[in-house]
Amino acid sequence: MRQYLQVKDSYPDAILFFRMGDFYEMFFEDAVIAAKALDLTLTSRDKGKEDAIPMAGVPHHAGRGYIARLTELGHKVVICEQVEDPKQAKGLVKREVVRVVTPGVVLDDEVLDPKTGRYLAAISVGPGGERFGLAYLDASTGEFGCTEVDSLEELGGELARISPREVLGDPDALGPDGGLSPVRALFPQLAYSEAEALAVADLDGIFDSALAGDRKTLGVAELPLAARAAAQAIEYARATQPVGALPLTRLHVYRPGDSVVLDEAATANLELVCTLMEGKKRGSLLGVLDRTKTGPGGRLLRRWLLYPLTEVAPIRRRQDAVEHLVGHHALRDALRDELAGVADVERLAGRVSLRCATPRDLGLLRDSLERLPSLVELLRHGIGETSIDLPELLRIDREPALLDAMAGLAAELRRALVDQPGAQLKDGGFIREGFCPEVDENRRLADGGKDALLQVEGRERERTGIGNLKVKFNRVFGYFIEVTRSQLDKVPDDYTPKQTIANAMRYVTTELAELESKILSAQETLQRREVELFEQVCAQVLEQTAGVIEIGRTIAACDSLAALADVAHERGYVRPTVDDGELLDITDGRHPVIETTVGQGQFVPNDCRLEPLSDQILLVTGPNMAGKSTYMRQVAQIALMAQMGSFVPAGAATVGVVDRIFTRVGAADNLARGESTFMVEMRETAAILAGATRRSLVVLDEVGRGTSTFDGVSIAWAVTEYLHDAIGCRTLFATHYHELCALSQTRPRIKNVSAAVREHGGGIVFLRRIVAGGANKSYGIEVGKLAGLPRTVVSRARSILRELEGSQKLGGGNQLDLFGAATATPPSGAEDAREMSGAEAEVADSLRDADINNMTPMQAMTLIADLKLRLAQ
Numbered sequence: 001m002r003q004y005l006q007v008k009d010s011y012p013d014a015i016l017f018f019r020m021g022d023f024y025e026m027f028f029e030d031a032v033i034a035a036k037a038l039d040l041t042l043t044s045r046d047k048g049k050e051d052a053i054p055m056a057g058v059p060h061h062a063g064r065g066y067i068a069r070l071t072e073l074g075h076k077v078v079i080c081e082q083v084e085d086p087k088q089a090k091g092l093v094k095r096e097v098v099r100v101v102t103p104g105v106v107l108d109d110e111v112l113d114p115k116t117g118r119y120l121a122a123i124s125v126g127p128g129g130e131r132f133g134l135a136y137l138d139a140s141t142g143e144f145g146c147t148e149v150d151s152l153e154e155l156g157g158e159l160a161r162i163s164p165r166e167v168l169g170d171p172d173a174l175g176p177d178g179g180l181s182p183v184r185a186l187f188p189q190l191a192y193s194e195a196e197a198l199a200v201a202d203l204d205g206i207f208d209s210a211l212a213g214d215r216k217t218l219g220v221a222e223l224p225l226a227a228r229a230a231a232q233a234i235e236y237a238r239a240t241q242p243v244g245a246l247p248l249t250r251l252h253v254y255r256p257g258d259s260v261v262l263d264e265a266a267t268a269n270l271e272l273v274c275t276l277m278e279g280k281k282r283g284s285l286l287g288v289l290d291r292t293k294t295g296p297g298g299r300l301l302r303r304w305l306l307y308p309l310t311e312v313a314p315i316r317r318r319q320d321a322v323e324h325l326v327g328h329h330a331l332r333d334a335l336r337d338e339l340a341g342v343a344d345v346e347r348l349a350g351r352v353s354l355r356c357a358t359p360r361d362l363g364l365l366r367d368s369l370e371r372l373p374s375l376v377e378l379l380r381h382g383i384g385e386t387s388i389d390l391p392e393l394l395r396i397d398r399e400p401a402l403l404d405a406m407a408g409l410a411a412e413l414r415r416a417l418v419d420q421p422g423a424q425l426k427d428g429g430f431i432r433e434g435f436c437p438e439v440d441e442n443r444r445l446a447d448g449g450k451d452a453l454l455q456v457e458g459r460e461r462e463r464t465g466i467g468n469l470k471v472k473f474n475r476v477f478g479y480f481i482e483v484t485r486s487q488l489d490k491v492p493d494d495y496t497p498k499q500t501i502a503n504a505m506r507y508v509t510t511e512l513a514e515l516e517s518k519i520l521s522a523q524e525t526l527q528r529r530e531v532e533l534f535e536q537v538c539a540q541v542l543e544q545t546a547g548v549i550e551i552g553r554t555i556a557a558c559d560s561l562a563a564l565a566d567v568a569h570e571r572g573y574v575r576p577t578v579d580d581g582e583l584l585d586i587t588d589g590r591h592p593v594i595e596t597t598v599g600q601g602q603f604v605p606n607d608c609r610l611e612p613l614s615d616q617i618l619l620v621t622g623p624n625m626a627g628k629s630t631y632m633r634q635v636a637q638i639a640l641m642a643q644m645g646s647f648v649p650a651g652a653a654t655v656g657v658v659d660r661i662f663t664r665v666g667a668a669d670n671l672a673r674g675e676s677t678f679m680v681e682m683r684e685t686a687a688i689l690a691g692a693t694r695r696s697l698v699v700l701d702e703v704g705r706g707t708s709t710f711d712g713v714s715i716a717w718a719v720t721e722y723l724h725d726a727i728g729c730r731t732l733f734a735t736h737y738h739e740l741c742a743l744s745q746t747r748p749r750i751k752n753v754s755a756a757v758r759e760h761g762g763g764i765v766f767l768r769r770i771v772a773g774g775a776n777k778s779y780g781i782e783v784g785k786l787a788g789l790p791r792t793v794v795s796r797a798r799s800i801l802r803e804l805e806g807s808q809k810l811g812g813g814n815q816l817d818l819f820g821a822a823t824a825t826p827p828s829g830a831e832d833a834r835e836m837s838g839a840e841a842e843v844a845d846s847l848r849d850a851d852i853n854n855m856t857p858m859q860a861m862t863l864i865a866d867l868k869l870r871l872a873q
């Protein structure tokens with residue numbers, strides 16, 4: 001128990017899996033937690049005694065599954081193994097922690113999704129909580145990056161894209177009022193762990209040992225918060241790998257503006273990598289685009305989608321490659337076939353570095369590397385043609401020296417390992433014959449020994465006349481001859497009795513004993529040599545880790561490009577024109593996901609033209625279910641696909657590069673996030689108004705819906721004016737407040753479009769066509785009728801509507817006199833009518849004092865929000 005407590009002492013916050021024989025045992029609090037989480041029986045050591053220790057265990061061969069379950073639940077698990085053979089141990093068996101598994105640092109490929117990186121993130125909070133450094137690290141591949149952001153919104157956006165499983169922060173920042181508490185509120189599902197507090201003076205040493213560079217050479221000298229976060233991620237991840245090294249090769253330092261900035265809402269609402277409702281990849285944009293054949297390709301494509309480019313040249317480079325593969329059908333198919341045989345070389349290299357590679361891993365790595373020459377050949381010469389202008393990104397032969405090195409490594413692995421090495425080091429048999437004479441000789445001895453045993457058996461049967469005499473083996477006595485009781489009288493004198501069992505006797509002979517020692521020592525030598533050689537081979541791979549990872553990335557790019565080409569071809573996408581202009585012009589655009597679900601030819605394509613000088617804002621009106629949201633999302637998704645280098649689902653498209661995409665979906669539509677508070681809606685709207693530039697694309701869907709109609713219309717109105725007057729960004733705004741259509745009369749760059757419906761026999765038919773001009777009716781009742789409201793309810797609703805329309809000014813197509821009512825002085829003595837609360841009286845005062853004639857709509861809106869807030873308190 002002392003040994004246990006010593007280990008446990010170093011890992012107070014983790015569940016310790018303590019190897020004892022064939023089990024991993026857990027004690028104390030760990031046992032209680034694990035028993036509950038894993039549904040294990042909780043027993044106790046020293047049962048019956050007063051201070052019995054709670055205990056639970058799992059068989060070691062099933063350990064992986066249990067560890068995975070615990071880490072998926074957010075726990076950390078420390079694996080402590082017996083590192084010497086208990087038979088040979090003098091006294092206590094030596095044990096060592098071989099690995100710590102945390103939610104963010106997982107290496108088990110049965111747990112890891114091949115096509116998604118598993119990230120650990122570290123956040124360091126700047127003074128005043130205004131600025132943040134963020135680093136992410138995938139320990140399985142060494143993918144490692146960092147950045148700095150200026151606001152909580154940006155941080156949230158980055159975290160949503162990276163989607164780490166575990167976040168590190170300084171202990172005080174993680175505390176209840178610490179700088180990270182807003183992050184915890186925003187991402188409650190993540191595991192949060194304490195990072196080591198690092199001083200600036202520590203950083204260079206950490207970077208140097210992990211990446212052979214300092215802050216300057218790595219490019220983080222000017223980004224102190226990013227540097228700190230990166231160093232914390234390294235330190236934490238490293239501590240989880242006491243026996244191996246992280247496969248770190250480089251640090252990707254980026255700035256948010258290097259790619260399209262997507263806030264958390266945009267990533268979620270546009271359903272880029274998972275659906276809003278179920279969080280599944282199927283049904284998301286990535287679900288449609290991801291036709292990659294390899295893990296690295298899948299991970300890269302995901303990254304491309306989440307980080308669309310903002311510079312035209314690299315976008316066109318990707319487009320060139322996609323176009324080449326769209327045009328060369330046979331080449332694309334052959335390339336994808338070839339890629340299907342390539343394993344996840346990035347993670348394989350990672351496993352070697354982390355010292356958890358198996359012989360089978362090395363075999364897979366070899367087989368994959370051996371495919372490189374044919375990949376190069378294929379791309380260089382195409383199929384039955386000489387392709388002269390291979391697009392740059394498809395030239396995987398850019399670095400011949402690297403390819404040579406990989407060929408050398410593959411040949412070495414081929415020489416050393418058998419064709420299909422097994423997954424267990426201890427099983428042996430993976431070193432190829434001819435690679436090492438000592439291995440060959442001992443293997444012959446061990447095998448030959450077995451033949452000799454059979455010969456002994458045969459000979460002894462003949463000599464003694466005991467037909468059922470057997471040569472057997474057990475761990476305690478080694479080899480022996482077994483003779484059943486009925487035959488005992490035939491046993492010769494030279495047999496030495498060893499053991500009596502129920503109905504037989506066991507004997508040894510000198511010959512057998514000699515043979516035994518030969519076999520056992522040969523087997524032992526064989527096993528030891530194989531392991532040694534395996535380690536040598538691993539060391540060779542280790543030397544080339546950077547190269548292997550580099551090759552992995554090149555292959556990943558080919559895979560992603562081929563995937564994009566494949567969808568483009570199959571779904572009839574076109575190459576969009578991407579330039580530095582400000583036009584967003586889509587002819588016959590389609591929603592990439594919905595078009596796959598509504599059936600062949602059922603999706604109605606729509607045009608969209610946005611341009612800051614003339615068609616800056618499109619107000620999309622129309623009844624519920626008419627197709628407004630679909631239309632707006634498809635426009636944003638097409639812009640985004642264009643900027644990731646993909647072809648797009650449209651007849652033709654021109655995309656003037658967008659710097660940020662913002663989306664805000666009205667509370668009522670935003671089911672998945674489980675929050676419907678108006679406050680959140682307004683906060684996000686405020687963030688859009690603060691963050692959008694003229695180059696941004698803003699998509700507002702039913703904003704203002706989370707409050708009463710008057711508030712809602714007013715806010716929507718003011719927000720639109722602000723986007724028009726102050727920002728000038730390309731905007732799509734869907735609303736069922738058709739009153740907003742009047743805005744186009746006073747604001748020249750606002751255009752009305754609507755989702756057309758046809759009235760038909762007292763009901764409506766959705767045409768799914770976006771047409772010029774605003775809707776002048778909301779058709780809510782007709783939609784209700786379509787949805788199956790009882791006839792009497794529908795007709796009653798119609799008559800109520802007629803009454804309301806008669807009595808209220810909302811409802812015409814005329815511009816609202818928005819603040820007309822408010823400018824009138826409130827009736828004096830209003831306070832007397834009912835006792836006001838303190839807050840209400842305060843609000844009334846503020847209202848009286850407000851000089852509405854000198855307010856911008858924005859100020860009015862802020863005032864309203866503020867007043868409401870005070871009332872809510």
Ligand code: ADP
Binds near residue numbers: 624
């Ligand atoms: P709204 O936002 O106006 O309420 P949605 O955009 O949510 O409407 O569309 C409702 C449904 O109509 C979608 O789920 C989709 O099935 C269908 N739909 C929308 N646009 C189209 C289209 N262009 N072609 C075919 N079906 C469409």
Ligand code: MG
Binds near residue numbers: 629630701
């Ligand atoms: Mg909608």
